[in-house]
Amino acid sequence: MxxxxxxxxxxxxxxxxxxxxxxxxxxxxxxxxxxxxxxxEHSMAVKTHVQAAWEQEWEREFHINWEEVWKEEWPREYDEFRPEVSEGMRAIVYTDEKYAESNLNSEGGRLAMPEGRHSLLFYNNDTEYIIFDEVTSLATASATTRTRTRANFAELHENERTVTPPDMLYGAYVAEYEAERTWDPVALPIEMRPLVYSYLIRYRFASGQQYVAQARGALAGIADKVYLKDGHTDGVSSTLLFDCKVDELGCTALVQSFGAPDYSYTDGYTTDQTNKQYTLSLEVMLRNGKTLSYTFDISQMMRIQPRGGVIQVTDIVVSDEDGQEGAGAFDPDVDGWEDEIDIPLPLN
Known part of the structure; x- marks a missing residue:
């Protein structure tokens, strides 16, 4: 060549x-x-992306609109009580008789699920005292809180469990979602609504407040659990045990709860509330070491505030005889004043 x-x-x-x-x-x-x-990413698949918004309400209007009638002389603003957005979410995908769980951040994110029709349940996953129960079924999925015991506590309502106030809990529910395979991401907006609400409890003294060193309270008749699907409560009640802050105005506590029993957001109260009783108590430790207890019937105030609000009791008296009894050298930070919270430990 x-x-x-x-x-x-x-x-x-x-x-x-x-x-x-x-x-x-x-x-x-x-x-x-x-x-x-x-x-x-570049093929057809189920690409559902949750977009979460958070409704930061601490109480829900029923007969009183506290946001409109908030008193200026109160030392704190209404908006100070709004709960924080949670750090993350748990998502449960229900398909026929099966369910699958996954975690998302507070903004949302891609939710893994197969193609087909599903029901979706969301709640925040950063709680400490909340106990989730029967989440394998959408109809029975609920949340309650841990048992709390207090030495020498006089039972306010017979046979009620004494519990710690629950953490802040939000939830959202999508009754029916059709997951389809697509080329592009599909947005799914959800609104995380409160399932726990707060009661601002204020104890005011007519006299003798200067003798009070510590205080704690109990609220009996409150709902024992909430259903995650729609936020309704059943008829089971419990007694919340809580601590109070003592200041120059009296004793104050912001107590989170599941609200009133037998209540639905769509239907209101589901049973007759005429004879429903709620009891509030206050126990104070005086600077001389003596303890005093007070009990108040707050049924009327609670019935008109089934999902958070303001409870105030007044004219509490500590007599000079009680306040000045003894040598006055007692240390109010004594053992036995703290409550015990039941936190189950893993066995392995």
Missing amino acids: EYRPLDGERRKQVMKRWTVAMLLLAMLSGCRKDLCYNHE
Whole structure:
């Protein structure tokens, strides 16, 4: 074969073909890499992306609109009591008789689920005292709180469990969601609504407040649990045990709870509340070490505030005889004043 050197024109054509070949090779290599590492992103799949908004309400209007009638002389603003947005969410996907759980951040994110029709349940997953129960079934999924005991506590309502106030709990529910395979992400907006509400409890003294060193209270007749699907409560009640802050105005506590028993957001009270009783108590430790207890019937105030609000009792008296009894050298930070909270430990 006779060797013929390339002339200028043929050399340009060869170099052009070589450049095109190298570019094609690079493109093919890039495509193989994308397909290897981002196959699902660039293919049809269920791409549901939850977009969460949070409703930060601490009480719900029933007969009183506290946000409108908030008194200026109260030392704290109404908005100070609004709960914080939670750090993350638990999502449960219910499909026929099966369910699957996953975690998302507070803004939401991609929710893994198969193609088909599902029901979706969301709640925040950063609680400490909440106990979730029967979440395998959407109809029975509920939340309660831990048992709390107090030495020498006189039972306010017979056979009620004494508990710690629950953490802040939010929830959202999607009754029916059709998950389809798509090329592009599909947004799913949800609103995380409160399932726990707060009662601002204020104890005010007519006299003798200067003798009070510590205080704690109990609220009996409150709902024992809440159902995650729609936020309703059943007829089971419990007694919340809580601590109070003592200041120049009296004793104050912000107590979170599941609200009134037998209450539905859509239907209101589901049973007759005429004879429903709520009892509030206050126990104070005086600076001389003596303890005094007071009990108040707050049924009327609670019936008109089934989901948070303000409870105030007044005209509490500590007599000079009680306040000045003894030598006055007692240390109010004594053992036995703290409550015990039942926190089950894992066995393995």
